[in-house]
Amino acid sequence: MSSYDAIYSLVTDIPMGKVATYGQIAQLIGQPRHARQVGYALAATPDDLEIPWHRVVNASGEVSRRSEPGGDELQRSLLEGEGVVFDERDRVCLSRFQWQRWSEDA
DNA sequence: TTTATGGCTGTCA
DNA sequence: ATGACAGCCATAA
Numbered sequence: 001m002s003s004y005d006a007i008y009s010l011v012t013d014i015p016m017g018k019v020a021t022y023g024q025i026a027q028l029i030g031q032p033r034h035a036r037q038v039g040y041a042l043a044a045t046p047d048d049l050e051i052p053w054h055r056v057v058n059a060s061g062e063v064s065r066r067s068e069p070g071g072d073e074l075q076r077s078l079l080e081g082e083g084v085v086f087d088e089r090d091r092v093c094l095s096r097f098q099w100q101r102w103s104e105d106a
Numbered sequence: 107t108t109t110a111t112g113g114c115t116g117t118c119a
Numbered sequence: 120a121t122g123a124c125a126g127c128c129a130t131a132a
Contacts, residue, residue: 003129022114033127039113040129056113064113071113 003031004041010101011042014055017083018099019092021059028101039064054078055099061091 006029014020022035031037042053043066054075058064063075076086084097092098 023116026114031128033115034129035114036112036127037114037129043113044130053113058113059115066113068113075113 003029003037004044006030007038007041008045008049008051011051011053011056013101014052014099016052017097019055019057019061019079019084019094019097020099021057021061021094022064023059024098025056035059043067055082057092061094061098063090 007025010025010028011020022038023032025038026032026034038056042051042056045051045053054063057075063072063079065072076090079092080086084092086092
């Protein structure tokens with residue numbers, strides 16, 4: 001058992017073509033100040049588990065830098081593969097792709 | 107127990 | 120808009 005479970009569950013619930021921010025996840029699990037920990041939880045996410053960690057981006061809608069090289073590219077590729085579009089600045093239109101826990105996609 | 111390290115965020119210049 | 124700083128806090132050493 002670990003606090004990461006809530007994070008994993010939530011992230012797993014993110015539908016395809018949608019994204020969420022670290023702060024958003026943290027808030028949804030009742031830990032509005034744990035945005036960073038969310039990042040760690042995802043960073044610690046084993047590849048075995050099917051967790052859409054790539055659907056989690058920072059508050060700016062950009063893919064955060066991780067320890068592993070090329071990971072940001074992978075994340076972006078996966079998102080684009082799900083229909084998420086990046087603008088010229090390499091960021092997602094949160095106002096349009098951000099997942100809303102209590103609302104379905106339009 | 108104390109330090110160091112982050113896939114962050116919000117505020118200020 | 121971008122860049123620098125300071126809080127936040129769980130994990131690892």
